[in-house]
Amino acid sequence: xxxxxxxxxxxxxxxxxxxxxxxxxxxxxxxxxxxxxxxxxxxxxxxxxxxxxxxxxxxxxxxxxxxxxxxxxxxxxxxxxxxxxxxxxxxxxxxxxxxxxxxxxxxxxxxxxxxxxxxxxxxxxxxxxxxxxxxxxxxxxxxxxxxxxxxxxxxxxxxxxxxxxxxxxxxxxxxxxxxxxxxxxxxxxxxxxxxxxxxxxxxxxxxxxxxxxxxxxxxxxxxx
Amino acid sequence: xxxxxxxxxxxxxxxxxxxxxxxxxxxxxxxxxxxxxxxxxxxxxxxxxxxxxxxxxxxxxxxxxxxxxxxxxxxxxxxxxxxxxxxxxxxxxxxxxxxxxxxxxxxxxxxxxxxxxxxxxxxxxxxxxxxxxxxxxxxxxxxxxxxxxxxxxxxxxxxxxxxxxxxxxxxxxxxxxxxxxxxxxxxxxxxxxxxxxxxxxxxxxxxxxxxxxxxxxxxxxxxxxxxxxxxxxxxxxxxxxxxxxxxxxxxxxxxxxxxxxxxxxxxxxxxxxxxxxxxxxxxxxxxxxxxxxxxxxxxxxxxxxxxxxxxxxxxxxxxxxxxxxxxxxxxxxxxxxxxxxxxxxxxxxxxxxxxxxxxxxxxxxxxxxxxxxxxxxxxxxxxxxxxxxxxxxxxxxxxxxxxxxxxxxxxxxxxxxxxxxxxxxxx
Ligand SMILES: Nc1ncnc2c1ncn2[C@@H]1O[C@H](COP(=O)(O)OP(=O)(O)OP(=O)(O)O)[C@@H](O)[C@H]1O
Ligand SMILES: [Mg+2]
Numbered sequence: 067x068x069x070x071x072x073x074x075x076x077x078x079x080x081x082x083x084x085x086x087x088x089x090x091x092x093x094x095x096x097x098x099x100x101x102x103x104x105x106x107x108x109x110x111x112x113x114x115x116x117x118x119x120x121x122x123x124x125x126x127x128x129x130x131x132x133x134x135x136x137x138x139x140x141x142x143x144x145x146x147x148x149x150x151x152x153x154x155x156x157x158x159x160x161x162x163x164x165x166x167x168x169x170x171x172x173x174x175x176x177x178x179x180x181x182x183x184x185x186x187x188x189x190x191x192x193x194x195x196x197x198x199x200x201x202x203x204x205x206x207x208x209x210x211x212x213x214x215x216x217x218x219x220x221x222x223x224x225x226x227x228x229x230x231x232x233x234x235x236x237x238x239x240x241x242x243x244x245x246x247x248x249x250x251x252x253x254x255x256x257x258x259x260x261x262x263x264x265x266x267x268x269x270x271x272x273x274x275x276x277x278x279x280x281x282x283x284x285x286x287x288x289x290x
Numbered sequence: 291x292x293x294x295x296x297x298x299x300x301x302x303x304x305x306x307x308x309x310x311x312x313x314x315x316x317x318x319x320x321x322x323x324x325x326x327x328x329x330x331x332x333x334x335x336x337x338x339x340x341x342x343x344x345x346x347x348x349x350x351x352x353x354x355x356x357x358x359x360x361x362x363x364x365x366x367x368x369x370x371x372x373x374x375x376x377x378x379x380x381x382x383x384x385x386x387x388x389x390x391x392x393x394x395x396x397x398x399x400x401x402x403x404x405x406x407x408x409x410x411x412x413x414x415x416x417x418x419x420x421x422x423x424x425x426x427x428x429x430x431x432x433x434x435x436x437x438x439x440x441x442x443x444x445x446x447x448x449x450x451x452x453x454x455x456x457x458x459x460x461x462x463x464x465x466x467x468x469x470x471x472x473x474x475x476x477x478x479x480x481x482x483x484x485x486x487x488x489x490x491x492x493x494x495x496x497x498x499x500x501x502x503x504x505x506x507x508x509x510x511x512x513x514x515x516x517x518x519x520x521x522x523x524x525x526x527x528x529x530x531x532x533x534x535x536x537x538x539x540x541x542x543x544x545x546x547x548x549x550x551x552x553x554x555x556x557x558x559x560x561x562x563x564x565x566x567x568x569x570x571x572x573x574x575x576x577x578x579x580x581x582x583x584x585x586x587x588x589x590x591x592x593x594x595x596x597x598x599x600x601x602x603x604x605x606x607x608x609x610x611x612x613x614x615x616x617x618x619x620x621x622x623x624x625x626x627x628x629x630x631x632x633x634x635x636x637x638x639x640x641x642x643x644x645x646x647x648x649x650x651x652x653x654x655x656x657x658x659x660x661x662x663x664x665x666x667x668x669x670x671x672x673x674x675x676x677x678x679x680x681x682x683x684x685x686x687x688x689x690x691x692x693x694x695x696x697x698x699x700x701x702x703x704x705x706x707x708x709x710x711x712x713x714x715x716x717x
Contacts, residue, residue, distance in 0.1 A: 114623060114711045135627050142625020149714060155617050157300040162293075167624045169293035212624070 067120025068275075069106050080106040081117070082275035088220070088254060088268075093246045095263055096256045097281070098272035104256040105224055107272060111254065112145055112222045113137050125219055142170055146213025148223035153209035154197035160184065160204075161193040164212045176215055183211040186248070187241050203234035207241050214245060223255040227262060235262055294630060298637035301617075305610060309642065312606045316646020316690050317653055319599035323592035323686050324654025328661045330585045332674030337578060339675045340510035342570040343418045347379075347537035348544070349553050350573055354564045358383070358532040361563050366536050367412065369559060373552055375544040378415035381533035383407035383523050387484040389516060391445045391476055403441050404515040405484065407523030416539040419504065422511045426478035426502030432522050435482055435498035438513040439505035445482065446475035476500055482516070486526045494526040508672030546571055596690060600697040603642060607701035611635060618705055619713025628706040635705050639698025643691035651687045 069081040080103045088094050098104050109115040111122055113129055121130040124144055132140060141147075146167075154163045164184060168176040184193060187207040192200055197208070206226050213221045223242070227235035239262055246253050257263065260281070271278045302309045342348060351366065353359045359366070363381035370379040384407070390400040410429050414420050420428035429436055437445070476482065480500045488494050498518060505513055524530050540549055546569065553567045568576075575582075611618075618631055655678075660666070662676040 109711050112623070114709075135629075138622070138625050138627040140625075141623065147620075147623045149620075149623075153620065155297070155620060157297065157304050157617070162296075166293065166621070170621075170625045170630065 067117040070118045084277040091250045093267045094254045095266045095269045102272040103275040108224050144219040146218040146221035148209045148226045150225040150228045156198035159194050160208050167216045187211045206238045220252045294634045298634050308606050312642040313646045315599040315602035317650030319596035320650025320690050321653045322595045326592045335675035336672050338574045344511045346573045348540040349538040351536040351567045354566045363533045377539040377541050379538040380412035380416040382535050384534045387486045391482045406517045407520035409520045422504045422506045423502035432519050434501040436502040436517040438515050440513045442476040488528045600693040603697040607698050611701045611705045615713050618708045619710045622710040631706045632702045635702030639695045643694025647687040647691045
């Protein structure tokens with residue numbers, strides 16, 4: 067797919083004929099320099115924006131023709147999101163934040179699952195704290211828990227550690243990798259800090275809107 | 291509980307300043323309308339009350355063409371007093387007279403005054419005008435006269451720029467030193483001479499003894515008239531048995547609708563006597579129609595006030611929505627539909643509306659109760675007739691609630707237009 071911002075002379079080709087597939091349960095790292103198109107790519111996969119050309123298939127299902135409401139429902143059930151900052155709604159408690167994706171579907175049966183996941187990400191003692199009263203690392207872990215609560219097909223994370231110090235970042239990354247392993251959960255994570263992640267299943271490098279398999283090297287072959 | 295309501299509540303509670311501002315805006319709008327109602331409807335009702343008590347009764351009967359009813363008042367009154375729900379009825383006669391008085395042997399003033407003729411026995415049962423006699427007593431004999439407060443002061447020369455002195459406060463020993471031209475209101479025991487032109491054009495003169503001074507708050511009574519026995523007035527006018535009007539008092543329990551029925555029944559009973567009858571509502575309608583449109587005008591101003599509270603809510607809600615741009619983006623990203631976002635902010639408007647309506651109505655009721663128990667007076671004269679008009683109170687609260695909700699529609703709609711990606715880019 068491709069994504070072009072703007073028109074004519076101000077046009078920016080943020081994604082240029084990118085095409086790849088991710089297997090279920092894979093932990094994929096997306097790296098690349100600033101402005102290369104990583105966030106754009108993630109937004110397309112997350113159906114937060116529509117590609118100019120091409121399409122996104124999830125579980126073999128073509129998402130191009132979904133209506134706005136269908137996209138909302140799709141995001142809610144099939145996708146989990148972790149953003150760089152202020153992921154949580156400050157007006158709610160940690161637990162309420164994690165419950166929100168299921169409450170949006172008027173599903174009130176996830177209380178126990180939410181608590182379980184919060185325990186797994188190490189927030190057992192923070193359930194009833196207001197979301198703006200916990201640390202940045204805790205907030206990111208809560209966001210991961212929220213991303214997982216509906217048992218989605220993919221969790222998308224855009225620089226989830228970009229705002230954290232290296233010790234906290236390590237801890238959050240560990241939590242993500244642990245969840246991926248424990249739950250067999252697919253993750254696509256955008257990062258600047260390749261080194262912090264250590265071993266991952268797969269790395270995709272974005273350069274000038276084009277995607278390459280693997281790490282560094284300017285002469286990477288285009289992913290078919 | 292619906293998470294949307296929960297979220298709407300939490301977002302408001304955490305923006306206490308905006309919440310208080312918005313609730314105040316709504317409640318002040320309601321308070322203004324309530325206060326307006328208490329004052330202006332209170333004055334209106336007080337005037338109607340006094341009109342009914344002093345002049346018109348609950349049903350007022352008069353001749354369609356002539357200045358007097360020629361049919362015997364006894365027949366008419368007997369008819370009324372047989373009807374269930376009728377408390378009493380009384381005849382009244384009116385004329386105009388020249389009044390003069392002597393104080394300390396000196397003639398003071400000569401005035402034209404309206405004269406009211408009453409039948410003391412039935413009048414006391416029909417009207418409360420006798421209660422307005424603060425000093426002395428009501429008409430009880432053929433030669434007694436009750437003088438209105440203003441007339442008493444005018445006859446005493448007090449209208450010529452002198453300060454008013456009530457009879458009671460004047461030191462009797464000091465009167466000897468008073469200059470002849472000085473202000474000295476007519477008092478009980480003084481005599482007043484009335485000159486009345488009878489129906490044949492002949493002046494009839496008669497001397498009366500002042501038995502009482504009548505005064506009312508707001509001058510709604512007969513402060514500018516004199517009151518004498520109806521038969522004395524009939525004699526002077528040579529209109530034996532005639533009346534200007536019949537004033538009918540109904541029992542408290544009789545509704546305006548039943549009053550109308552009684553009126554119509556009366557008109558059917560006397561089809562050939564050229565009589566007209568009005569209920570107090572009808573009398574007030576024709577007399578106070580100008581006042582009524584004034585009230586409507588002032589109410590309109592109140593509703594404009596409410597409109598500006600709606601505008602304040604619109605502004606506050608816009609601010610709230612803009613301050614929640616990121617939160618809206620997150621909610622959209624995790625699957626909230628546009629409709630959910632719309633509902634959250636409209637619910638906020640409903641919470642503001644409900645709280646404002648509650649607080650405003652409480653304040654309004656507080657003011658109304660205060661006005662009622664203190665017998666609030668307007669400009670120190672007419673005591674307001676304060677009533678709890680529950681329908682109006684309810685309508686005002688409901689309107690405020692609806693307005694708060696409507697004012698939230700546009701901001702809420704704007705909230706749904708926020709795209710998740712863009713929303714999240716704004717830090
Ligand atoms: N809404 C937009 N309108 C116009 N241009 C945009 C928009 N969003 C992104 N771009 C442009 O598209 C290109 C890719 O942006 P993107 O945000 O995807 O980069 P990125 O790899 O995520 O960068 P970073 O590492 O700094 O987050 C950039 O040149 C950017 O300026
Ligand atoms: Mg980015």
